Each structure stands twice: as structure tokens, then as C-alpha cells.
Amino acid sequence: MVCRGIWNVHFRGKWYRSYYPHGRISPPDDESTFRMIKQLCDHPDHLEKWELVPFLSPIHSNLDYVYIIDQDAGVFLVSLWKELNGSLRPTAIRIDLTSLRESSRLFIKDSLEQHRSTSSDNIHQTNSDIRKPMTFRALDINFGIPTPLNELQERFLTDFVFVWRYYIDDPLTWTYSSPVFKVLSIAFLRLAAWDLELSSDCEVELPINFASIPSWNYPETNIYWFHGFLIILQEDIESEAMINRALEKAKPYIHDLHGHRDARLVLISPYHVTFVELSNDAVLVSESIALLTNHSAVHCSPGFRALNRIFTSDCWKKSLSDRERWRLNVPSEILYKILHELEPRDTVAFSQASFTATQYYYTSIPQIKDTVVQSFNSSIPCCGKQRGSGDNGVRCLVCYSWRHVACIGAENWSSDAQYVCMDCQGNMNFSAPHPGGINRVSCRKTREGCHISVGGSEKLLHLRLSKPSHLRRELRFLGNLVPIAPSLIEYTIRFNGSFSGLAYGLENKP
Template sequence: MVTRGLWNLHVDGKWYRWFHPPRGQSSSPDSPTTLRTIQQILSKSDDSKWEAVPFPTPLHFQLDYVYTVDKDAGHFIVTRWKKVNGGLYPRAQRATLASVQETPLDTLDTLLDDVVVAFKPNDSPLIHANDETDMQHLLKSFKIKSRIPARLNELQFQLFTDFVFTWRFYLDDTSTWEHSFSIFSTLAIGILRIAAWDFEIRDTDTEDLPITFSSLPRWKAPTDDIFWFHRYLIVYCKTDEISTVATKARCFVSRSTKSPEVLRGIAISIRHIALFEICDGDIICSPPIPLVTNTSALCCSPGFRILAYIFTSNPLNGLSLKSGERWGISIPTELFDMILKASTPKDLISMAQASILVEKWYYHSIPQFDGLRLQNFSLSIPCCGIRNSSSHFGVHCSICYSWSHMGCADLSTGLPSDIDRYICPECQANRPCTVLETGGIHQAYREKRELKACKVVHGGKTTDFRLRDSKPASRRPELWLIRSLGPPPPEDVSYAIFFNDIFSGLAYGFD
């Protein structure tokens, strides 16, 4: 059986990697070859062709081992899969580089000690609110009302879960993104772009499938930990308290030529988000809202629902804008619609950010998916999955922020005084996951082995809009050799999603 492994190297603040293409054939940790390889790397006599990468590559299900030689920190780490209570989780062991160089032994076994993870799953690494009143004030301030989610939200929730599934090994490797700003920023901006529907969709196949252990999320990300994004201030943080977020926001805004009277923003840490508002020097913050959890590859998280409601359902509630936008010429509605549909993705996004009228059209349609109609809304309306014009009034769960019809929530007889504290049946049963553990996303997926798909009408036919995680059948001629199973399945890629011309890892087809 072939042993598969990958090597990471950290030296002078830069990351490099090497693996034996294409499958990453390697030796095991108890092999003398592995020890000799490390010693060659340290003595600079290694002749491997190292690839410069922006961040280290994590353990993948297609790999048996990941070896990390960190010259800057002075240690060597081997990560492998380990069975724990019937599940598979990454296990990291570490040795100092000094002990590796000086050992008289032939293997590493006796030098390795388990890496103890200090993070506790119940810790909340974000800012904390004073009381529940702050949260209710912020929901109203951000205009998150109990109206029915936008049609676009259903696809966004699908894209979010598929994004977490596709890059689950980077999200699962919490020790990496908690200490590497580059991968942290890359993952965070990807989630924010999906929440704002800020990406390009191409109706062509992509050669970047399937996503393997050697795939990297290479799209551009902000290099600063605070920036404007669709009229809101985004603050990247790990263990920030209220005062730190407030100080960052005030200093950043003070350097701007135009400063809003009321500043609204979002603090994000991958595990959680938090809403905040600064007015007259005072800051109000929400409690931590789970963003990426163990189950985020299977169902949408409360934090992403909030982000989608802010950027998509209510796109005009960031900085205050003058109403009544007027154009210098009068354009018939039909011609206006044709112009927008014919625009390129980048131009369309730019126009949506520059014009209130275009933005309203953009977020109340399903942009860049011409002729696609959603048939079921099980992710955005989990109570029954039905969206019809006669029942647009509903209520948000105060825990997971999922939306329910009044009738489904058994509130049709009238609004109770404590409607802000409505709890959906799923949360009453204590089922939602709020924890992100190392290896937790992949393990949760292994237990279910089922990814959801959107039920849509396309080309006049009812079908499933499904994530593609392997090569299309048209590029797999070996399938035709299996005559007993008939022709290969229709797994064409109809759409691929890009972040600024870089493949996001998300590709879709119709089944």
C-alpha cells in the first residue's frame, strides 16, 4: 500500500511545500528515510523542488501524513489521522529540530510528543455584549426584520455549506488559521463574498476539478485586519474585546475623509461574527454568533444567515444614503433589464455598488443564473420550504436566526409580547451545533455522507442544482469501459464561481 505524505517548510517568514506528484508518495514517520529527509532539509542538502505557497497545507483525507519543518519556530510536526470513539480526527505530534539533528536513533518515534490543544470548544474568542437588549437594538439598527428571506438567500446558504465542505481541511486545521493571517483572511473574505453575492459566475467547465490535497485557495484577500466591505466596516479579530474593536474602528474611520455619524460594522473570526455599532463615542456589540461550526458543511450557521440578511436582504442599510436616486435619462424597464442581464459579472457588481436602482434589481433577482427558478426553500425557510406571496410574514429564531412562517411557528393567532425570544423546534430540541473543533467538519460530514442540493427548474425541467467535487464525466473516458453499469452519469459542470478571476472551488451542475 502506498504511503502518501506532504512536506511543509517554514523559513524566514515564508512557507514552502513539497510532495511527490501526483499522489504524494512518501515514507512513514517510523521510517529511517523520514528522519534522513528532515536532517537533509536542515543541512540544506535536500534537492527537493519546493513550491512557494502563501500558507501551510493541512492534513487531507487523501494523505496519510503531513510533515511540517518550522525552522523559524525550531520544531518539527507530524500530523496523521487517528481514530477517536469511532471517528477520524487529526493527531499532531511535535519534536524540536535540535533533538532531530542530535539523535543517534534511526527513527523519530521516541522524539515525538503529542501537541496539546489549549483551545476549549466552549470558549468565545470574540467580543461580548452587555445584555440581550444590545442584540435586539443591533438587529433593528442593521434592519434585520422578520420578513421573508430573499430568493437569493436560498442559493447563498447552499453556496456557504458547499464552500465549507470544499475547504473543510483548511477550516478544520484551526491551529493554522488562528496563527496565520493569510489563510484566515482568505477564508474570511470568501465567506463574506458569498454573503454579498460578490463574485463572478462562468457557464464553462473548469480544469481545477477535483479539489485535492494539493489545491490551494488562491484568491486575493485583504492584507489589513480592518477594511470597508459593501458599506460596512469589517474587523478581523481573534481574541479582541470591545475596547480593542472600538479603538481599531475609531482610528480607521478618523483617517477617512467622510465619517458616518453612526458607524456599523462586523467583527469576524471564522468561528464567530459579532455586530457592533459606534455612535457618539459609545460602542454596542452583539454576543458572539457562530459562523463556522462542525456542522457547517451540512447546514447553514446562524452567523452566515445574519451576514446574508445584512448584505443581500437589506443591501441599503450600511452607511446612510440619500433616497430618490435619479438618472439623467429615462430608460424603459424592459431595456434596463436587458442591459443588466447582458453586463459582464464584474461590471454588474460594480454597477450594483454604485447605484441604488441597480442594487435593488441585483439583490431581488438571481443574478448571473439566467432562467433558473428555485422550487424549494428548505435552507432559507426550514419550517416548510415553501415561499408564496400569501405568507410573507414570519419570525426569526432568536438562537439560529432561521425564518419561519407565523403559521408554521404556531403564532398565527397573534404576536406575543416576547416575539423577539421565539425559539424554533430545532433549537428547542438543542440540536444546533455551535462548536468548531479541529477535524470536526470532516468528521461531521463522514457521519452523514450526504450533501444537500437545491431543487430548481432549469431549461423547463425540474432538477437538482448540485456541487461538483470530481471531474465531469465528459473528461473521464475510463468510465465508458465499465459497460455493465451503462453510460457514465451526466455530471457536466454548468457553472463555476470565481473570486476576482480565481476559482473559488465551487462548481455546479444539474442532475
């Protein structure tokens, strides 16, 4: 019997992997699998033909098993799919390498049958009654009405989570101690700050599959500065003790809290984000906001909505106007022209050159010339229309989406009242994340395009999950039997030159 899977080996702090074309391997209780394990245990340094990778590859829907020999930890793990409550979830079976060396292949079979899982069914328990630490004052940020840029960012986030969902769904790769957490966290931050480059290069690795690896650079530390905010990665940020631990980590990075100076911290755990403001006389802490849920590949999470608002508006940024060094009186038309004529990386650098340039950068759609967002179905789901920046609206207390008071029939709504939308009242979008949850919710969902106007022509901006049709040899067998869309790639999103996994094409609006 032939199965599909990948071998991962962890040896002397480095990860290696091996797989045959289409991921063909033998089952766990097969004699050839046991021989491979014995060979790798007896000769752990014979990995010349193996691929050096930054972290282990997760279980994928196209795979039956992922074998992991962790020489450093002395364990052998089999990652596989387990049915629970009618759905498949990734599960890992742990076997001690010492015991395995002294046993036969039947020992693996017995261990699989006992199903000693290393991960619980709920890898993270969310608390529906999140309480602010009693020793801190509450931080309330008025995010305001979403901009066209925010709408695109929300689309990018859900598409990004969909593309890389197997890394998040697998509890072996999505933990605080895993490099995957650092890799994807910096990607979330770059998307939230529009710190990215749009390229017209369509020669990229598509589709993203079990062999794909997030390959962009990332900070190797758990604390670093990003766009004026101190980012702290932590295993948990839902308790007062954990927030205090984060503040202790921040102390060496903050030396100038004098007078009117203060610091703003963004705490990120594998599933939540929290904002902290430090000054001489107060510590303000926001509630813990969901950054990832089972529905994050379908509906933008409230945590990411909060992130993109703080990076792209002045709702919580420290004002830099008093330190503005650029005294040139440049007309706005010239600034917009400069932004759209620069190379992608230069555009990002130019946006941070001055307070004025930053404002113009985030009030446009950088790197996509003559583009107007026509629908706001993600950020303003009540009607999908921005209408005007002065329109009255309310923000949902749970999902952070924005709605016109007229659309929800609340023209006399008090600004002090708290609003929870109908979807959140029914707990539809933000269920607690569990292994395999993102794939289960999103795998059969159609990816909706974003209605935009480019140069006055209405288009749909669609995520591309495969190469353009003229590069797909398998489609040639269809001949003229069915019409095949060209599925051209107009834009690819890159992080400092590396492909993010996101590629988009323009289609005529039906």
C-alpha cells in the first residue's frame, strides 16, 4: 500500500525533510518505514540528500502521514488525521526513540492503535468573559471608519490565512516555541502596515501545497520594534500575570519615558493581540482581541482589524508632526505621483521618510495606480458602501467591523452604548480555534473577489490559487471541450522581495 507523506528530521538544531514525487511514502506499520527509522537512528548525520528547511512541514489535506524523527528530543512522531465529531483533525502520536530502536515495526502499529495523542482536541481555550487586569487602566482606541486600504488589507489577511492554513491548523507547527509563529506573525504585521511590495512577476510557486514553505525573512527574537511600536511575542496574553511578564521584557527596550514621551506595545500570542500604552504615570491595557479563529480564512478577525487601523491611521500612533523635518511645500498631486512612480520597496521607504509622506501613503492605495475600491463587504458588511467619511456608524464590540447606524436602524444610537452585530450575537464567526478548524471551515468556500475600479474600468481582484492556464500543461488535454479562463496574474505580494503566497489577477465584473 502506498500512502502520501513527508519525512522530517531534527538533528543538531536543524530541520531536514525528504519526500518522493507526489509525496509517496509507505504506511507507518510497513517494513520499509521501520527500516528507514532504524537507518536514520543508526546514521543520523547521513542527510546529504535531504532538504534543509527552517522548520518541520505540517500535515496537509493531500497527505496521509507526516513522519518526524526528532533526534534532539529523542522522539518519533507520526502526524495524521483523526476523525472527531464528524470532522478530521490533525493529531500526533509520540513514540520514544529508545523504545523504538529495541522494538519491531509492530510496536509502531500498537502505538498507533493506542492513539496516544500529544495534542488535545482544543489546543487553545478562549475565554468569553475576558477581563482587563485589575492593576491596569483600560485602553480604549477609537478606530474610526475603515478606509479603502483597510478593505484590501482585510481581504489579504483572509486569503493569507487560507493559503497557509495547514501551518496554523497543525498543533506541531503553530505554537509559541515554533519558528512558524515568528514567520507568520511578521507577515500579519506587514499586511497590517502595508509594509509590502506588489510585483507583476507571475513566475511564482503556485499552487501553495504540502511542499511549500514560508520563505520570507523574520526577526529571530521575540521582541522588536516595528513602525514605531514595540512588538512582543508571547505564549499567552490573556492574564494579568502574562501581561506583567511582557512589560518586564519591554523594560530594556524603553529608556526615554520622560516628560510627554510614552511607548506603545503590541503583544501577540498565537491567537490574540493586546495593546499596551506606557507613560510615566499610567499603564493602559486593551482587552485581549482574537487574532486567529476557525473562521479567519473566511472572515477577517477583529485582532487584525485592530492591527491595520493602528498602523494605517493616527488613532493610536504617537504624533510625529512636532518632529517633522521635511519642510518642502509639495502639492498633494505631486506626492501621489511620486508614491505611484517609485519602485515597490522605495515606496515603502518613502512612506516612512516624513510625517507628511506617511499620511499620503495611507490615504491612497500604494503601488496600485488609479485604483478605487468599489465594495467594502469585509470591513463594512451592513451595505458594503463607505458612502462618506462623515457618516455616523458603530463598531461591533466583538468582531470590530463597522456599520452605518442607518443600516442597522439605530439613528438615535448613543455614542456611549455598546453594539454587537447579529452575526456575533449568534456566535457565527469567532468560534474557538482547534486543530484543523480553519481548513474545515474554509476548504469548500468560494474565494470572493474584491470589486475595484482600475483606470475607470470595473474589475474583480481575485486570489489566484494556481498558475495561469497557459502554463498548466494538464489543461491542454481538455482541448476545446470547455472554455478555460486565462487566470492571469497581475500582482504578487512580496515581503522584502520574498513571495508571500498571495497572487492576484483582474477579471471583468459580471
